[in-house]
Amino acid sequence: MEREVQRVRQAFLSGRSRPLRFRLQQLEALRRMVQEREKDILAAICSDLCKSEFNAYSQEVISVLGEIDFMLENLPEWVTAKPVKKNLLTMLDEAYLQPQPLGVVLIIGAWNYPFLLIIQPLIGAIAAGNAVIIKPSELSENTATILAKLLPQYLDQDLYIVINGGVEETTELLKQRFDHILYTGNTTVGKIVMEAAAKHLTPVTLELGGKSPCYIDKDCDLDIVCRRITWGKYMNCGQTCIAPDYILCEASLQNQIVQKIKETVKEFYGENVKESPDYERIINRRHFKRILSLLEGQKIAFGGETDEATRYIAPTVLTDVDPKTKVMQEEIFGPVLPIVPVNNVDEAINFINEREKPLALYVFSHNNKLIKRMIDETSSGGVTGNDVIMHFMLNSFPFGGVGSSGMGAYHGKHTFDTFSHQRPCLLKSLKREGANKLRYPPNSQSKVDWGKFFLLKRFNKEKLGLLLLTFLGIVAAVLVKAEYY
Amino acid sequence: MDASPWMDPFEDTLRRLRETFQVGHTRSAEFRAAQLRGLGRFLQDNKQLLHDALAQDLHKSAFESELSEVAISQGEVNLALRNLRAWMKDEHVPKSLATQLDSAFIRKEPFGLVLIIAPWNYPLNLTLVPLVGALAAGNCVVLKPSEISKSIEKILAEELPRYLDQSCFAVVLGGPQETGQLLEHRFDYIFFTGSPRVGKIVMTAAAKHLTPVTLELGGKNPCYVDDNCDPQIVANRVAWFRYFNAGQTCVAPDYLLCSPEMQERLLPALQSTITRFYGDDPQSSPNLGRIINQKHFQRLRALLGCGRVAIGGQSDEHDRYIAPTVLVDVQEAEPVMQEEIFGPILPIMNVRGVDEAIEFINRREKPLALFAFSNSSQVVKRILAQTSSGGFCGNDGFMHITLASLPFGGVGASGIGRYHGKFSFDTFSHHRACLLRSPGMEKLNAIRYPPHSPRHLRKLVVAMEARDCSCTLL
Secondary structure (H helix, E strand, C coil), rough: HHHHHHHHHHHHHCCCCCCCHHHHHHHHHHHHHHHHHHHHHHHHHHHHCCCHHHHHHHHHHHHHHHHHHHHHHHHHHHHEEEEEECHHHHCCCCCEEEEEHHHEEEEECCCCCCHHHHHHHHHHHHHCCCCEECCCCCCCCHHHHHHHHHHHHCCCCCEECCCCHHHHHHHHHHHHHCEEEEEEECCHHHHHHHHHHHCCCCCCEEEEECCCCEEEEECCCCCHHHHHHHHHHHHHHHHHCCCCCCEECHHHHEEEEEEEEHHHHHHCCCCCCHCCCCCCCCCCCCHHHHHCCCCCCCEEECCCCCCCCCCEEECEECCCCCCHHHHHHHCCCCCCEEEEECCCHHHHHHHHHCCCCCCCCECCCCHHHHHHHHHHCCCCCCEECCCHHHHHHHCCCCEEHHHHEEEEEECCCHHHHEEEEEEEEEEEECCCCCCCCCCCCCHHHHHHHHHHHHHCCCCCCHHHHHHHHHHHHHHHHHHHHCCCC | CCCCCCCCCCCCHHHHHHHHHHHCCCCCCHHHHHHHHHHHHHHHCCHHHHHHHHHHCCCCCHHHHHHHHHHHHHHHHHHHHHHHHHHCCCCCCCCCCCCCCCEEEEEEECEEEEEEEECCCCCCHHHHHHHHHHHHHHCCEEEECCCCCCCHHHHHHHCCHHHCCCCCCECCCCCCCHHHHHHHHCCCCCEEEEEEHHHHHHHHHHHHHCCCCCCCCCCCEEEEEECCCCHHHHHHHHHHHHHHHHHHCCCCCCCCEEEHHHHHHHHHHHHHHHHHHHCCCCCCCCCCCCCHHHHHHHHHHHHHHCCCCECCCEEHHHHHCCCEEECCCCCCCCHHHCCCCCCEEEEECCCCCHHHHHHHHHHHCCCCEEEEEEEEEEHHHHHHHCCCCCEECCCCCCHHHHHHCCCCCCCCEEEEEEECCCHHHCEEEEEEEECCCCCHHHHHHHHCCCCCCCHHHHHHHHHHHHCCCCCCCC
């Protein structure tokens, strides 16, 4: 393990990953891989999650292609130095921010979108000029295998490597030193990752989870609302970190909501959901049993059918759920949707704020004031109003959590920034030493005053300011040179 | 004192602050601006007191106190007041085809309860500048000033709270043990300035609660001096930044890298500069600081035994005085090249040319700052391109940190995160992605709903290719 990481570090130190042309080539190669080997990739995802080709393509592959194209288009601009605003003391100097790669980056993936959650960070890490060690989730075995097989065929074999394994291997890996770690997964392991990172002062991005609340106001079109929620909740059989975890609404709405979700489920997946090619399965027996246990003692409004052999759980809705029960104590990560009745939006807001900050928050209403209030009075990683999931899709948004749902963010340019060090640079000249006499000891009160002036003074009118301070600069230099001070 | 398990000195304070935050007390721009103005008044009303305290703690001259402590803090307060509303505004972002009709913006939100742990070397600056950011971002703040800079600690504990709303601000005191106890609590953000060793302890404690951190640490900041430059000018600049605050600056040039020939020219230039700055008897100059305490004094005095003293080398235990010193003939393995010096001692290491200098620098931990002096901008830019560090300044010392438009922070062992100016506000804010869609226009969503067919897939692929911005369609 240590040797592998060392090899990658040596590759980084060679400087090969830094030139723009190299990074673009690697990204183009990655794109070719996704296009040429689409069948293999889809087959792997499909067998891990019992997913249809359409779903695998539209949920994972499309986003990856979009990110690569976005990166290819914008990277040449991103790698350039960005000049910053200067003050009086630095007027004649060059001052800018230069993005630089961090070094060796570790990306630990999750099993629910096993391809996307590895490749999307990888794209940004490569774009930022780093070397990358990829650790796919062992639970999505086939994707882990295909990544280990395909990536070395298309990308530089020393700079980007895949390390597969379980808890033991991951623990060993975390003992090594990295320059950034991006982890997608659960809170418990998130803490372990951060603790391991602390030993080396390694910065981390932790994409975790939580229970994403979904508030449905009286004032809304329930047909549309329920369609959107059904889509987002049962996608990937509920195994989505930003799925609407539970619903908050007034008790009088429950029956209608149940009815409409039921109708929508039939429309989406047919009479016999089990036979729909668009409906996935639970990743493994352990999670299957876990989700099953959440149903105990609950009022199942519809759904609830299961089949252990195929790890099938039907789209399920629970009503009149007691907040103290198990289903409301952990992130469900399955096709079970509890409805917790509340009396009004005040109660809903309190309910949400009494709990850990979620990764996503959803609110459905025609009343924009209410939506605004929901946002103003709560906190979460992100928000989508009047829909679910969608804020994930816009890569001009930083995607990440807050509090126990995570720290840091990525997607689009934010991935590039996450994996870069934006280094502040000030380039002065060795000339005009006379002006520096102001700062050198022995000091005097007048030097203090001049010093403060140059440090703090602002001018409102740009051009006038420039003229005035050039004049002042000359005056100061002359006075100082004449040893007036 | 009996360390009863249920006696937690911080519990009440933290609960009180958290409750204030939860009711939304700190959210409005008016409230935040009032806090910042309070901070400004604290600096103005207590200026003399602060100067005296800094003189007492570190023998800082009025010049150093004013410029590097009071004025910098005042500048940050003013900057925040001027820009607060602009910084707080929702930031609209470019939209994709699918979200054209929606409202897409990033909302800047306070994290909640913020802990700021400050060091002793710039005890006012390094406490107040982060505080400005935390308050501007709308957080409640617990401040833990350094117990080592006692005079300033006293003023911060006794005077500062009177200028701020005490329902959302508290100062807690104590040493390593109390700080350890404090760190067991849950905060929503921790901002720490200090050594890498303690930085690890802070981050490990933060990990238990998944608390994000900014760690402003340190390291050995290399200073390369090319053969192609005027040794007197270089000597002026390097000496000023090295001996400022008696060398107790995280971004000071820690050691020099130059050729033996350059060293020969630099030594007399440095001697001339030191004499000009501090007179023939630097100990009696009002412009030279003192070492903060006995522990650090002893540590530094031991370093004087490394290599050979070329300039200075005197010390006085009673005064915690160490003369502006330059060491030569230093071996890499000696203590003075193994730890951050943090004192008025400047070792010179010999290298033959830029390549060797770059190699030397890259063998070591990434420093907080890096300096390169040369008449040739090519040389300067080459060093910049082939190394990494928190920040970089060509042909001067740490001037780059006086520019609020540049972020200040480390990389690798020198730190995580950054601040100053708007970067402080952003550091102490959660950037929340908000997408507000229309409750209608449902037909546009049709393509994403099952049941899916090959026709759907074709439609999707066509839509992908037709997009005019490279974002996903769904």
